[in-house]
Amino acid sequence: MLRIDDLVVRYDAAVALDGVSLELGGGEMMALVGPNGAGKSTLLNTISGLVPPASGTVTCEGRVAQVPEGRQMFPDMTVEDNLVLGGWSIRNRDLSEVMDLLPDLARLRKAKAGRLSGGQQQMVAIGRALMAKPDLLAIDELSLGLAPIVVAELAEHLRYLNRERGTAILLVEQEVSLAVELCPRTCVLEAGRVVASGPSAELAESDEVRRAYFGDLTVPDATLAGLTEVQS
Amino acid sequence: MKEFLTYVITGITLGASFALVGSGFVVVHRVTRVVNFAQGSFAVLAAMLAAWLLGGVLPHGAAEVGAVLICGLVGVAVGVIALGRRGTPPLISLIVTLGVSMLAAAAIILFWGQDPVSPPGLSGHLALLGVQVDRQRLLVLVATLLAFAVLGLFFSRTYLGKALTASASNPYAARLVGIDVRRMGLLAFALAGVLGGLAGVLVAPSNALSFSSDLPLALSGFAAAVFGGLSSPGRTLVGGLVLGVAGQLTAGYLDGSYQTEVALLLMVVIMIARSRTFVAEEAK
Amino acid sequence: MNSPKPSTVIVPVVSVAACIAPLLMSDLTFFVHTVLAAIVVTGLSLLMGYAGQASLGQGAFVAVGALTVGLGTTHAGLPPLLLLLVAPLAAALFAAVVGLPLLRLQGHYLAFGTLALLLLVQTAMSSVGALGGAYGISGIPAFGVGGWKVTGQLPYAYLALACLAVVLLLSRRVVNSRFGRGVRALSGSETAAESAGVAVGRDKVAMFALSAAFAGIAGAVTAFFTPYVSADSFPPLDSFTYVIMAVVGGLGTIWGGVVGAVLVSVLLQVLNTVGSQPGLPPTASSIIQYAAYGIVLILALLFLPRGVVPSLGSLPRRSALR
Numbered sequence: 149m150l151r152i153d154d155l156v157v158r159y160d161a162a163v164a165l166d167g168v169s170l171e172l173g174g175g176e177m178m179a180l181v182g183p184n185g186a187g188k189s190t191l192l193n194t195i196s197g198l199v200p201p202a203s204g205t206v207t208c209e210g211r212v213a214q215v216p217e218g219r220q221m222f223p224d225m226t227v228e229d230n231l232v233l234g235g236w237s238i239r240n241r242d243l244s245e246v247m248d249l250l251p252d253l254a255r256l257r258k259a260k261a262g263r264l265s266g267g268q269q270q271m272v273a274i275g276r277a278l279m280a281k282p283d284l285l286a287i288d289e290l291s292l293g294l295a296p297i298v299v300a301e302l303a304e305h306l307r308y309l310n311r312e313r314g315t316a317i318l319l320v321e322q323e324v325s326l327a328v329e330l331c332p333r334t335c336v337l338e339a340g341r342v343v344a345s346g347p348s349a350e351l352a353e354s355d356e357v358r359r360a361y362f363g364d365l366t367v368p369d370a371t372l373a374g375l376t377e378v379q380s
Numbered sequence: 381m382k383e384f385l386t387y388v389i390t391g392i393t394l395g396a397s398f399a400l401v402g403s404g405f406v407v408v409h410r411v412t413r414v415v416n417f418a419q420g421s422f423a424v425l426a427a428m429l430a431a432w433l434l435g436g437v438l439p440h441g442a443a444e445v446g447a448v449l450i451c452g453l454v455g456v457a458v459g460v461i462a463l464g465r466r467g468t469p470p471l472i473s474l475i476v477t478l479g480v481s482m483l484a485a486a487a488i489i490l491f492w493g494q495d496p497v498s499p500p501g502l503s504g505h506l507a508l509l510g511v512q513v514d515r516q517r518l519l520v521l522v523a524t525l526l527a528f529a530v531l532g533l534f535f536s537r538t539y540l541g542k543a544l545t546a547s548a549s550n551p552y553a554a555r556l557v558g559i560d561v562r563r564m565g566l567l568a569f570a571l572a573g574v575l576g577g578l579a580g581v582l583v584a585p586s587n588a589l590s591f592s593s594d595l596p597l598a599l600s601g602f603a604a605a606v607f608g609g610l611s612s613p614g615r616t617l618v619g620g621l622v623l624g625v626a627g628q629l630t631a632g633y634l635d636g637s638y639q640t641e642v643a644l645l646l647m648v649v650i651m652i653a654r655s656r657t658f659v660a661e662e663a664k
Numbered sequence: 665m666n667s668p669k670p671s672t673v674i675v676p677v678v679s680v681a682a683c684i685a686p687l688l689m690s691d692l693t694f695f696v697h698t699v700l701a702a703i704v705v706t707g708l709s710l711l712m713g714y715a716g717q718a719s720l721g722q723g724a725f726v727a728v729g730a731l732t733v734g735l736g737t738t739h740a741g742l743p744p745l746l747l748l749l750v751a752p753l754a755a756a757l758f759a760a761v762v763g764l765p766l767l768r769l770q771g772h773y774l775a776f777g778t779l780a781l782l783l784l785v786q787t788a789m790s791s792v793g794a795l796g797g798a799y800g801i802s803g804i805p806a807f808g809v810g811g812w813k814v815t816g817q818l819p820y821a822y823l824a825l826a827c828l829a830v831v832l833l834l835s836r837r838v839v840n841s842r843f844g845r846g847v848r849a850l851s852g853s854e855t856a857a858e859s860a861g862v863a864v865g866r867d868k869v870a871m872f873a874l875s876a877a878f879a880g881i882a883g884a885v886t887a888f889f890t891p892y893v894s895a896d897s898f899p900p901l902d903s904f905t906y907v908i909m910a911v912v913g914g915l916g917t918i919w920g921g922v923v924g925a926v927l928v929s930v931l932l933q934v935l936n937t938v939g940s941q942p943g944l945p946p947t948a949s950s951i952i953q954y955a956a957y958g959i960v961l962i963l964a965l966l967f968l969p970r971g972v973v974p975s976l977g978s979l980p981r982r983s984a985l986r
Contacts, residue, residue, distance in 0.1 A: 220553040237558030415772040479961030486955035655768040
């Protein structure tokens, strides 16, 4: 349902994306990994329509909603208002579905979004994106700054969404093990180009991922062991 | 004591008009980070339009409403010019609106000449707390309080109002949920036109306005808005009232001709005193 | 490709033309005022372009310069040349004192703050007797050095040109100095400049004072030339016009002030003549003047945001590439 062909995106003189091509089927979960500055956020922003391509195409059958990096709340507004605004594009003000999916939000309805914890804000951000009834949920850095137990809970919600609603998920993640555990397919982005793409299990062990993350340094055995442990 | 009360009450009614103009600054700045130098021009334009409509065609009430609505449309036009292309820095927009205010002065002279205009308003007095107050001035106060109440409700209770607030609060997130931030900016300018126009039609019957009145009006409005850091309507109201009362007290106890200067000094002092908070807000 | 830089040809030509022009004109009021405006705007352009600070009340410093001369000659009987040199210093000192609190403001707050300053200076001038009061200061003697006194307008034209030359030379030195480079960092980001070791507060005040000094000397010459100083001599509209000239000419360029002042003054003079033709209503000139100000400013900012000088400067490069 999402097809990107040879996408080139520029920020002034710098090239952020240099001929990216990838495909995502309906109801699929795919991880997008890569080092800082690889262009992952730019790719999501282009898919969301915020950044115009210099050349190449982005074709999406259905609605895209993004859960941005750093949550990006409307800090002085309540959780309720944040959620309600999430549905602006389809004028959806009905919170019942999202409240069913993420029951913790009901408790936080009247709280000021700026005062919540990172994990709570992330939940609001997901809920806000879901208000647009998207076919594709693009998530930028789900785990950034969050405790593992919180991340695990959020991941569970995402699995549910994908399983029960058929929502496709494109997950940008620095935390490779999480991405790989959650998504059957992974795409590796480095310096604006796709350097590897395929089943997550294979990629976790691949040289490309290692190089993208660790360069030419020798990697401590413990970390490698951790990576391989995930998909065994 | 009665004198003091007179000054306070007159000051409050005067300050209400400052607050009304100031609210226009606040609405635009919240959403677009731009300060609209032409805010005073809306007021003068509305006064001219109201007088003209009253003289020719429309009855009281309809003429004023018509004038205010037209100013809303003019506001959109100003917004288009001021916001310019995407990525125009707010300081440039400020100077552009300076240019717009000059164009407005030219247009006003062209259509209505250089003489001050004072359309008829409510006549007579009312006794308030033992003080005689012009009914027109009382109308200004009532209308201002109503306008602020409506504005507050609009921003907090309506979908559109929330979208406007969101555009101000986090433009990136607003775009993500599909809000057209530029259109929200234009809406803010339209609102500013309406608020400025309202101030104009309410003030003009008591104080005649001419093509050059836009500068003192804009200055008093900005001074009021400064109290609220250019983003809080509530504190703008307070600021306006404080300025009005301070001005009247100066006029009464010191010297009548120094009202504007006192307001200016207060404005500068408050701006400097709050300058650290301003820097933090601009950095966002 | 090897053609000389335009500035090496244009500058001498324009300078010679500027020196000859006064000899050809009968009434030099327009010429002198334009040159003096160029002086003020050069300073303003530096302030706005390099330090990124907008000033809507530059006339306040012109007033200080004019007052120094006006009061110094009529009340203290001091020699004109001394006052001509003291005036810019007085204006700079005033700016430094006022700037210490005022320059904590940024962006639009500073713009309104400087406007407020101008209005307060005007009020002070019209209400305080010692500063001229309701009637202003008149009877300012002609400029002179030693025993010789100026007669007629021509010497003032050359005095103004001389001051402009000094101002331009000073600007070039300042822009190319370490101070200038430090200030350039300011207009990008204050916090970034600060972390780069630029003393933000002090440099802003210094630039503010420098632009005030330029305005002050223009004020001094005006006082001798007019020869009358009052609060009405410095209306806000004039200060807005300086901003328009600065924007049109090109913010932060050395020649932007001159180009802007000349272009806008000539345009206004032409429109004034058009507006006062018989057959047109008496309000025509005001309408045209305001409309011209507004349109020029809006068009300049939206279509030529960098101003005439930088846009011209990129032309030879473009033609070389063809």
